[in-house]
Amino acid sequence: MSPPAIALRRTALIAASTLRETLRQRTPALLAALAAALAGGAWLLRDFNFGASDLRFLLDAGLGAEALFGALVAVVVTAHQFFAALDRGSAQLVLARPVRRAEYIAGHLGGVVLLLLGFCLLLTLWMAALLWWRETGLMRADPGAFAQGRRVPYAGLAWAGLAQWLRLSVLAAVTLFLASYARSGLFATLAGFGAFVACQSQHLACDHFGAAASPWARGGAWLLGALVPDLHRFDLADQVAAGESIAPGQIAGLAAGAAIYVAAFGILAACCFQRRDL
């Protein structure tokens, strides 16, 4: 087996072990259950829809729950897993094996990214089931309103779920980078949430300063846009809810952007972790 293949195998082993561990923990399961409950709870609260249609309300609530609890899973699980392994010494045992630190970081991130994939898949399927059920009920009650067929854009919902996963993967990579030089799990978790807020609102700052007269402000906006990932662009909820079609090119662009950010923050995390005393 070639050295890159061996390195890939070790990374995959660590990723599989991290995934197995997180799947058996209560926190991710609890957060997924809360997200599902919030999405399902929207069913009961659909009369408080602020004027939107039933289906739009359910869609917005479901995607919102996925985004909120997904961010919690991405930050909390990434930081907690990393520091728990360091504190109890299991990371040291793995790194006493022929495992490079970069492989350990990549494996750890890979495990969390796989967990997030499962989270987004489950939540998106749950939302689709809820919408299908409600839409079927509405179709029975008023067949005329659905003469053109079903209204919920299920394909768009699937794309939105995929974009959500890409966004959460970027957030997990940013959190892992922060954890790689942080001295405590609490700091990494809080900094991860701070980074989430910064990345989510990056576009506002870029829009504001990008249109400024000062070249310094415009330069600052450009730098901000280059260094801080724009997580808002992964949010396709409005587009899906408005019934706009999502082009495969848009998804490909998002996937490429996410891959670049995940790789960049993963490399930064590996560099910080490389010289860390364990």
Next chain:
Amino acid sequence: MNAIEVTGLVKEFAGGSPGGRRRALDGVTLRVGEGEIVGLLGPNGSGKSTLLKLLLGLLHPTAGRCRLWGADPDDAATRATVGFLPEAPGFPPDLTGDEIVRLHARLSGLPRAGLAARVARALARAGLAAAAHQPAGGFSLGMRRRLGLAQALVHDPRLLILDEPVSGLDPEGAAALTALLAECRARGRTVLLSSHVLEPVMESCDRVVVLQRGRVVLDAPVDDLARRAGCSALLVDALPAALLDELRRWLAARGARLHGVEVPAAALAQIIREAVPAGAAAETAEP
């Protein structure tokens, strides 16, 4: 080739005073030949665990260097030949013993074929066959140490590094460890084990290295240590050379031998030289 070669190793950590540095290892030089079983003795805080972590590339030296089989410990491939049991092994609480040992075996490069049998054998040898499929979170300290031993041995390493292997083991476990070390000796495996208690080292090791305050203060065969252990030490007023010769002859006539003479005054002078910062002068010294 030496299994372990440590030259002038220094390790400092931040601490002591604000912005200060604490020196955990101070110029340690040590060699462990292939097939040797060496005990690293020293009180708590003497730098034993730090030295072992440096050997595994978990810590980075401030100065000096260490080599495993002639290669840098940062070289991942070198570590494939090493089995490591830390002082307080910790494992993911949600994984079973079998899963943990399997992961470590695979990370060490063992093929999938025959892995299950090998893992089962390692667990059985560590006395964990019955608990192999239980989550490690429910293991007692002794069971965790046994699991640590199973993961350290599963790939049949050429070099075994054991940090305080006896601590947390019941008498049965300690006996199993002694048997394991005897087996390592029979198979020509190299072992470096640290301990703050003398018995396991005296029972199983060829050589003993004593660390104190981060320095090697003794590096001698165990037989030497045993011989010294049978000696008596007398503290008498300073003896002039002629009287010392007379004492030596008197002892020889009665079949005893004087192994060494220490002059505490010289040792005190050394302590004062080390304790007083360079450039300062000590006016008095009181016991």
